[in-house]
Amino acid sequence: MARPSLRIAPSILSADFARLAEEVARVESAGADWLHVDVMDGHFVPNLTVGPPIVEALRKATKLPLDVHLMMTHPDAFIAEFVQAGATYLTVHVEACPHLHRTIQSIKERGVKAGVTLNPATSLATVEEILGEADLLLVMSVNPGFGGQQFIPSVLEKIARARQLIDQTGSGALLEVDGGVKVDNAGRIIEAGADVLVSGSAIFCSADYGAVIGALRRASHRTAPASGVAPAGRPARRL
Numbered sequence: 001m002a003r004p005s006l007r008i009a010p011s012i013l014s015a016d017f018a019r020l021a022e023e024v025a026r027v028e029s030a031g032a033d034w035l036h037v038d039v040m041d042g043h044f045v046p047n048l049t050v051g052p053p054i055v056e057a058l059r060k061a062t063k064l065p066l067d068v069h070l071m072m073t074h075p076d077a078f079i080a081e082f083v084q085a086g087a088t089y090l091t092v093h094v095e096a097c098p099h100l101h102r103t104i105q106s107i108k109e110r111g112v113k114a115g116v117t118l119n120p121a122t123s124l125a126t127v128e129e130i131l132g133e134a135d136l137l138l139v140m141s142v143n144p145g146f147g148g149q150q151f152i153p154s155v156l157e158k159i160a161r162a163r164q165l166i167d168q169t170g171s172g173a174l175l176e177v178d179g180g181v182k183v184d185n186a187g188r189i190i191e192a193g194a195d196v197l198v199s200g201s202a203i204f205c206s207a208d209y210g211a212v213i214g215a216l217r218r219a220s221h222r223t224a225p226a227s228g229v230a231p232a233g234r235p236a237r238r239l
């Protein structure tokens with residue numbers, strides 16, 4: 001099966017929330033393919049972020065697909081609200097879903113694409129039985145909860161195994177990678193098999209969003225990272 005073209009999904013976690021619509025317009029005109037929205041409940045992960053009202057507001061502010069990453073202990077209780085708010089993809093953590101098949105069906109039957117994700121310490125075997133049902137497999141390359149963390153190097157090999165699993169099972173799922181994705185490691189991540197790169201601080205903490213998005217899109221381990229693509233905008237920080 002032909003691989004889909006690479007998608008770049010800026011994570012708004014590192015955006016300036018006081019000027020969110022402006023930030024979204026900037027990444028949209030800078031060539032973003034999707035918008036990644038990190039929902040954190042202060043329980044599954046040690047941080048709190050946004051909920052359905054912000055997704056609803058974003059839906060009105062952009063035409064980009066909304067890739068909503070639910071870092072929540074009880075995602076099932078909020079699926080209907082996030083669907084109503086306008087999510088394009090709803091991705092749940094395997095660690096939070098004892099009835100993952102039911103959760104995935106509940107998302108899909110509402111007409112929304114269903115994603116499944118796993119933490120760095122969670123085995124790929126936990127998603128093997130559900131891959132045929134999923135529209136997206138998200139491999140976390142940091143422990144979720146904060147932006148601006150370092151990519152965990154051992155995850156690169158897991159991404160390659162996830163690619164094999166998707167291809168061998170004939171699942172149509174897109175393979176997404178989230179956490180610590182930068183211009184200087186994007187090539188290796190793409191080569192390992194990623195279809196979608198989430199990137200927060202690398203884009204939003206730079207001065208030129210278009211330059212970073214372009215460099216991520218062109219990245220390959222065969223090409224040297226473009227120089228001068230990420231001049232300091234705001235300092236990268238844990239968010």
Ligand code: DX5
Binds near residue numbers: 014144202
């Ligand atoms: C981490 C979030 C990520 C985060 C990525 O829990 O799921 O989407 O925003 O940010 P960077 O690219 O800065 O690691």
Ligand code: ZN
Binds near residue numbers: 011036037069
């Ligand atoms: Zn995320």
